[in-house]
Amino acid sequence: MADQVLVRYDAVRSYTEQLAAPLSPEDQTVQSMPDTSPTKWHRAHVTWFFETFVLAEQEADFVPFQGKYWFLFNSYYEAVGPRYSRPMRGVISRPGSHDVGVYRRHVDDRIRELIGSLDEGSLQKVLPILELGFHHEQQHQELLLMDIKHVLSLNPLQPVYAGAPAEPGTLQELGWVEYAGGLVEIGHDGGGFSFDNELPRHQHWLSPYRLADRLVSNGEWLEFIADGGYRRPEFWLSDGWAQVQAEQWQAPLYWRESDGVWHEHTLHGTVPLDPSLPVCHVSHYEADAFATWAGKRLPTEAEWEHAALLAEATGGTDANLADTRSWHPRAAGTSGPGPRQLFGDCWEWTASAYLPYPGFRPAEGAIGEYNGKFMSSQMVLRGGCALTPPGHTRASYRNFFPPGARWPLTGVRLADGGDPR
Ligand SMILES: [Fe+2]
Numbered sequence: 001m002a003d004q005v006l007v008r009y010d011a012v013r014s015y016t017e018q019l020a021a022p023l024s025p026e027d028q029t030v031q032s033m034p035d036t037s038p039t040k041w042h043r044a045h046v047t048w049f050f051e052t053f054v055l056a057e058q059e060a061d062f063v064p065f066q067g068k069y070w071f072l073f074n075s076y077y078e079a080v081g082p083r084y085s086r087p088m089r090g091v092i093s094r095p096g097s098h099d100v101g102v103y104r105r106h107v108d109d110r111i112r113e114l115i116g117s118l119d120e121g122s123l124q125k126v127l128p129i130l131e132l133g134f135h136h137e138q139q140h141q142e143l144l145l146m147d148i149k150h151v152l153s154l155n156p157l158q159p160v161y162a163g164a165p166a167e168p169g170t171l172q173e174l175g176w177v178e179y180a181g182g183l184v185e186i187g188h189d190g191g192g193f194s195f196d197n198e199l200p201r202h203q204h205w206l207s208p209y210r211l212a213d214r215l216v217s218n219g220e221w222l223e224f225i226a227d228g229g230y231r232r233p234e235f236w237l238s239d240g241w242a243q244v245q246a247e248q249w250q251a252p253l254y255w256r257e258s259d260g261v262w263h264e265h266t267l268h269g270t271v272p273l274d275p276s277l278p279v280c281h282v283s284h285y286e287a288d289a290f291a292t293w294a295g296k297r298l299p300t301e302a303e304w305e306h307a308a309l310l311a312e313a314t315g316g317t318d319a320n321l322a323d324t325r326s327w328h329p330r331a332a333g334t335s336g337p338g339p340r341q342l343f344g345d346c347w348e349w350t351a352s353a354y355l356p357y358p359g360f361r362p363a364e365g366a367i368g369e370y371n372g373k374f375m376s377s378q379m380v381l382r383g384g385c386a387l388t389p390p391g392h393t394r395a396s397y398r399n400f401f402p403p404g405a406r407w408p409l410t411g412v413r414l415a416d417g418g419d420p421r
Contacts, residue, residue: 002123005123006116009112009130013137016140019144019145023097023161029093030090031087033407034087036146036150037143038089038092039147040096040097041073041089043097043104043144045073046140047100049133050107051064051065052074053132053366054114055107055110055111078369079365114126139392141387142385142392145322145387146407146408146409148161149265153265160268161267162325163267168274169276171332175213177213177307177339178210179307181205181206183204184206187199187202187396189201194394196362196372197356197371198394198396206302206303209299209416210415211307211413211415212339212414212415212416215329216278216413216414218274221251221252222262230244230251234292237285237289237403239403240285241285253282254266268327278330278341279412280409281407284401285403287349287411291412297351297416298351298413299348299351299413301382303415304383304413305396307338311338319390320344320386321344321384321386321388321392322386323389329385329386329411330345343383344386345383345386346411346412347409348381348383353380354378377403378403380398381401381410385410386409
């Protein structure tokens, strides 16, 4: 058992370092806006998580690596103590990226020693928090890539993170998949890991509905723009229209028009827009406005989850996750009986506000702050994206962002019919 846990620990921890490897110390220090964090902060914060919630709880004579690191690398846990201002993370030049590596290796050594020293019963007790630490670090692996994409987008040298863009794809005509609905079960079934916000599993009524069999494409988004999508308030929620005007939105976040040709900033650099690829880096407001323009709507999270469960039960789904190293959504593959691109490519905005499931109870103590306290003013996204580590997607997984957020790798799937309430 201990050997398996150690293998898992090393795999998760080393993958974070692999993701940071192409980035210089200077790259890793920049914070491009309050919502993003420097790469080295992500690397340190996930380490702090293991130090705080595992080592400090389990080591009899625990002493932190550096007391001040608890102030610098605590993200939002009030119960753990005060913390450094989030929007100011980019002004912290020390510890540098090298020193963060020293911190990581120090905590790794102590975690390995701890795991090796525990008897089977004690290890079973520590396993849930270790497992949470693994999934927490995977969340930050995805965020690290989303954040550095934003950092690099502001550099006129148009830097490349890694790789090269895929060959232009061929877009399949959009089709629809029908669902009878009825009384369904939603939420995690208790087998394997889940975050607390996926619980408890509960019954939910769904009227018959349809889901688009692929994500909305860049080409379709160009039609929305050409039809005045960003100039016509009738498509927009009031808060969304206010943000369109305040921030002068005219296209998705990373689109730039140059001499009449649209280009897109990607982790491969800035490239001509491929109309066959899924549109990405749009807010919930834009996704909702597009759906209204198209005469459709966004799926609810229950509709999405029911469809994903059926897809998993009938042969699985294609998934463009981080292990493909595409670092970008790909064109939908050939059509099959069910929806494509459910897992991977782009996180899919739903019409559902991020709220507790009936009977939700956050965990006791500081770790109870992980999800529950954010259940206000955010929308649920489902599926995963091209930056999500494999093993980090589930039909019941509930991601969430504020409705105006555009820097996450988000996209749009349309829904139709049913009763969206
Ligand atoms: Fe975190």
